[in-house]
Amino acid sequence: MSHPRKPARPRRDTVPTPPFGFRTGRWLTAGVPWFAPFTAIAATMSVLALVVSGPDLTDTADRILAAADWTQPHTWAAVLLKLGASGLSFLPVAVAGYLAYGMAGRPALVPGILGGMAAMGVQGGILTGLPAGLVAGTATLALLRIPFPPKLRDLASIALVPLLATLVTAAVIIVFVGGRLTALSGWLHGKLVWLEFHHLVLVGVLLGVMVCCDLGGAIGKTAIAFGTVGVSGLDPTKFNPTDMTMMAAVVAAGMVPPLGMSLATLVRGKVFTGPERAYGKVAWLFGAAFIPEGAVPFALADPLRVIPAGMAGGAVTGALTMTFGTTITVPYGGFLALGDMGKPLLLVLAVAAGTVVTAGTAVALKSLAGQPAPRAASPAAKVRRKVSVVG
Numbered sequence: 001m002s003h004p005r006k007p008a009r010p011r012r013d014t015v016p017t018p019p020f021g022f023r024t025g026r027w028l029t030a031g032v033p034w035f036a037p038f039t040a041i042a043a044t045m046s047v048l049a050l051v052v053s054g055p056d057l058t059d060t061a062d063r064i065l066a067a068a069d070w071t072q073p074h075t076w077a078a079v080l081l082k083l084g085a086s087g088l089s090f091l092p093v094a095v096a097g098y099l100a101y102g103m104a105g106r107p108a109l110v111p112g113i114l115g116g117m118a119a120m121g122v123q124g125g126i127l128t129g130l131p132a133g134l135v136a137g138t139a140t141l142a143l144l145r146i147p148f149p150p151k152l153r154d155l156a157s158i159a160l161v162p163l164l165a166t167l168v169t170a171a172v173i174i175v176f177v178g179g180r181l182t183a184l185s186g187w188l189h190g191k192l193v194w195l196e197f198h199h200l201v202l203v204g205v206l207l208g209v210m211v212c213c214d215l216g217g218a219i220g221k222t223a224i225a226f227g228t229v230g231v232s233g234l235d236p237t238k239f240n241p242t243d244m245t246m247m248a249a250v251v252a253a254g255m256v257p258p259l260g261m262s263l264a265t266l267v268r269g270k271v272f273t274g275p276e277r278a279y280g281k282v283a284w285l286f287g288a289a290f291i292p293e294g295a296v297p298f299a300l301a302d303p304l305r306v307i308p309a310g311m312a313g314g315a316v317t318g319a320l321t322m323t324f325g326t327t328i329t330v331p332y333g334g335f336l337a338l339g340d341m342g343k344p345l346l347l348v349l350a351v352a353a354g355t356v357v358t359a360g361t362a363v364a365l366k367s368l369a370g371q372p373a374p375r376a377a378s379p380a381a382k383v384r385r386k387v388s389v390v391g
Contacts, residue, residue: 036279036297038094042087043286043294049081050289055333055340057081088216088293092119092129095300096136103137107144110162111136115169122178125217126296130303135172139165185222192226196242200322203246208253208318208354212310215257216293223250228331236329236340244327244342249318251290252326252351255334256317257310258287258294259351260358264309264366267359271366276301287355290334298362305365313358320350 049057053074057064061078069075093116100112115132122128143161152160188210195203210223227250230243265272265280272280279297286294299306327342338344 034098035091035094035300036275038087039091039293039296040279040282040286042084042090043289043291044282045080045084045087046291047084047285047289049077049084050333050336052080053077055330055337058330058332088291089120091126091216091293091296092116092124092132095126095129096133099130099133100136100140103133104140104144107157107161108137108140108165111140111165111169114166115173118170118173119177122174122181123218123221124173124177124181125214125220126293126300127214127217127303127307128173128177128181130300131177132169132173136165136169139168181218185218188219189222189226196246200242200245201319204249204253204318204320204322205315206318207246207249208256208314208316208321209311211250211254211292212257212314213307215296215299215307215310220254220292224254224331226250231329231331239329241325241327244329245322245325247331248326248328248341248347249321251328251331251334251337252321252347253314253317253354254290254292255287255351256313256354256358257292257299257306258283259355260287260310260313261295261298261306261362262287263355263359264362268363268367271363273301288335290332302366305369306362309358309362309365312361313354313356315354316357317350317354320353321347324350326350 049061053060057074057077058081061081064072064074064078065082067075093113096116096119097109097112100108100115112133115136116129119125119128119132140161143164144157146156148156148160188206192203192206195206207223207227211220214220227243227247231239231247233239236244262280262282262284265277265283269277269280276298283294283298295306295310299310324343324346326344326347328337328347329340330337333340335348341347
């Protein structure tokens, strides 16, 4: 007696696995709807604080909070400024955790977050948060392939694998990345000191590139610190004009990436995703207030095109600022500090030129790459989809 054959399972079409770099790009693009609001809220807090109490709040916030007179608007403005700065400094942690989780799931979340904290420790900015997430995710995937004994599998996925992946990530970020960032920052500082006595326009170019290359990271902080040294003191009338011009080059160039990317979304919106276009409507505000981190969501989605575009615009703005001899006596505020600027109209012109260069470069690079890829589903959405299929 022949038994009826079981119906064959429907054959799934095999889809080739996309290259690792392509999948990483899709994970980063999928993070824009998450990081754009995070960045926008933190940056808006900072802008509101500066609008309420003026750009000098950056210097006086600690003293205001120490007095803590909650009936005064300056106290609340100081709180907003601190919250905004803390949120922006937390971006490497959020980026690393999100990317690691997207690569390897829950076991990679803690290694990614702690790797991001290591990136904060070396002041690397988001460009250090990205490798932290990649290392955490890759290390977790590799460790999960180890054939642990059945009795240790649960313990391995919950504790052992995250612990080992965290150690690997922290070692790479602190020893390898952090050490090289420190060496590079020192080398760049030395070049700036040499150029200051030989070619001021090249000083502006280098400062502009530095402040735009990592959007609030160690290299940008080195440029800001270099400019700040010359405008430190209580009497601006005693500042050296060259020092004030170099500070102006830093501030002006730091405004360019958010302004340029905001303009790019208006000029050719079809090469950007919907969340990027929506974020572009407010990103200009962060650029105007000298918050380079305002361009972070764009840089995360497409770092190989957005960051070079920002650096190109920053170089142009830095060179023009040094050529025009524009000055500023404070290392913050952007256009909110117009009262502290010398030749403000020329500084606006320099910023406008860099903004156009950044927007044009970004649009050209993205147009050569074609249309933006469809937004990848977030890890949480993938889990929900699997649950619905099983149900």
